[in-house]
Amino acid sequence: MLPVSLFGPLRPAAALVVVAATSLAAAPVLAAQSFVIQDIRIEGVQRTDPGTVFAALPFRIGDTYTDDKGSAALRALFATGLFKDVRIEIEGQVAVVVVEERAIIANIAFVGLKEFDKEPLTKSLRDAGIGEGLPFDRALIDRAEQEIKRQYLSRSLYGAEVVTTVTPIERNRVNVTFTMTEGEAARISDIRIAGASVMSESTLLELFELNPSGWFSWYSKSDRYSRTKLNSDLEKLRAYYFNRGYLEFAIESTQVTISPDKQTISIAISIKEGQPYTVTSVRLEGDFLGKEDEFRSLVLLRPGQPYRGDAVTETGRRFTDRMGLYGYAFARVESRPEIDRATGQVVVVFAAEPQRRVYVRRVDMAGNTRTRDEVIRREFRQLESAWYDGGLIKLSKERVDRLGYFKEIDIETSEVAGAPDQVDLVVTLTEKPTGNLAIGAGYSNAEKLTFSASIKQDNAFGSGKSLGLEVNTGRSNRTLVVSTVDPYWTVDGVSLALDAFYRTSRPINFLGDSYDLKTPGASARFGIPFSEYDTVFLGLGWERTELGTSVGLPLAWLNYRALYGSTTDAFATTLGWARDGRDSLLAPSTGRYQRLFFEWSFAGEVRYLKTNLQYQEYWSLPARLTLGVNAELGLGRGLGGKPFPVFKNFYGGGLGTVRVFEQGSLGVIDPTGSYIGGAKRFNANAELYFPVPGTGNDRSLRIFAFYDMGNVWREHEKATTASLRASAGLGLSWISPVGPLKLSWGTPLQVQRNDRIQRFQFQIGTAF
Structure with missing residues (x-):
């Protein structure tokens, strides 16, 4: 050159x-x-x-x-x-x-890579300066090789080897190849705890996330050693003793031994339990803003009870949170036990230092590459240029979490340089896919295989608006629904939901004749927030009913056509109220959900009133169990001296009502064999969730036992306990990438001769 x-x-x-x-x-x-x-x-x-x-x-x-x-x-x-x-x-x-x-890296290849995904590994190498088109540096390659080996060690692959090959090619370029020999992961063969006399070793080992290889280890990978997991388990062990008064509990040593073939690991833990201590009093020291009585009411410890570490930690958190309500963002509360070994007693001292009161200068967003800032900011209750309020910040985080757009939400407080009375809030978000796919299927002798699906985008174009499409391809019922929701139709948070639908229904008919019901319609619904948890809904809709040929038409539909005609219109207004206090929408463990809904057809050929009431509650039980109950009551009444229209009937049976019974099969059966539902419906459900062994505190995969009870009745039929249907069984709940999945298998407990049974049912996108 x-x-x-x-x-x-x-x-x-x-x-x-x-x-x-x-x-x-x-x-x-x-x-x-x-x-x-x-x-x-x-x-x-x-x-x-x-x-x-x-x-x-x-x-x-x-x-x-x-x-x-x-x-x-x-x-x-x-x-x-x-x-x-x-x-x-x-x-x-x-x-x-x-x-x-320097030579330029032309290509990076991985041979034998199974444990890690190629894309994240390629990205991390590029961040370290090793990537296609970057200058070749032998020192960086060597460091990358050692880092990959450390990553294998973190996954218990102690026999893993990484060999780097650099191949020169034309024009001063090189190809870099990482060849991995991963081998088999080392498994934990046993865990021993020495020094436990008050507590049994088996009880203590139940606290651990790590455990020896078992039948479910292939999924949980709990038999793979990790120093991070072991440290977490040791903290659980320490907290277990502290919560039972053993203040001087200590972990004296931890030994991890690997076999010569690097395939099995043994863990030996030596502990010293000490003696238990009883709380004699709780003393407050320092500055409690002149509100000692208010703060004392937050104390969870009581004299005469064993010392509990979790109660001490929670009390300190309550103190700092309460000071945050008064604008003290950097309040410090320290707990100090004053122990008397001779008597086994302890005085717990809480020392408070509020620091200074501050206000929020600015709220910054980070990580929302798709979602617009305004979608997040309108959920915030902590305003800029206002006094710092820990309660409002917590509420803001909960409201952003309820959007369902983010996997992680973290709010950090940072001081403003040169302004001791100001702070900035940095909201760091990790977005997740907001598209939702709901799939349902079932099988019966009458309908054979039925399929339903819906596609919904909850955060279309990052605007916070949702768009949805629902399709049902059942032989007897087919549905097409297009919907959209704008949660902030007005700046005050009034939402607007629009729906357009077209449904056709061919109820099951033992005669095998052809007839159908066509129902086009549209509706608009407004949601008006009255509190952080309460919303009132107002709506208006139009619905047309077109009855097809009379050949094989169910008797109930013939009666309807005689009263109203073959083509009818109904103009209905809706009024509803909902309160949602659950801690999670997908896998709740505590909280309550309530809903009340009225639909009144005030114009058109069809006049009726329809009411629906729903109540849900969840309780967190010991041993990581969760109990959930659900009850629903529906009532319909015809107006103007005419009966409740048959096409507005409630249906029962299947997921969401009474499992084991075929979907929609409960209630009155027309003389033609059609399922026509009823004007009254009641169902009650109970589910007891327990974690899958080896999954720790993960609530995305749970096993549950269920008990369902309910039925559907005609408008003037008396609802009796003897007419109720009931079922029980087991199921699996999994929050899958495409939505919550429920599988259930059960047996009927209260059943009548003509009932249709469907023991196995599943659905994606359901709760109860």
């Missing part, structure tokens, strides 16, 4: 003086006599822009060249990371900069 000069190509000089070698740490070079630079020439560049080299040089044409400037030029060029070797040669009054470029 021709040398690059500010004056063009130069003729080779007869004399050559080397003033710098290839390393800054090389031996002293020959000193060059100072001179005025007439030209600067660059040699050796292939891919690098010569302008990059000229920009790094500390001298220009017309400057006086010195050894100090030459050394500075070498340091600047090496600092770019683009060159493996650099030297400066002097030809008369011309400075010749000779460079040797």
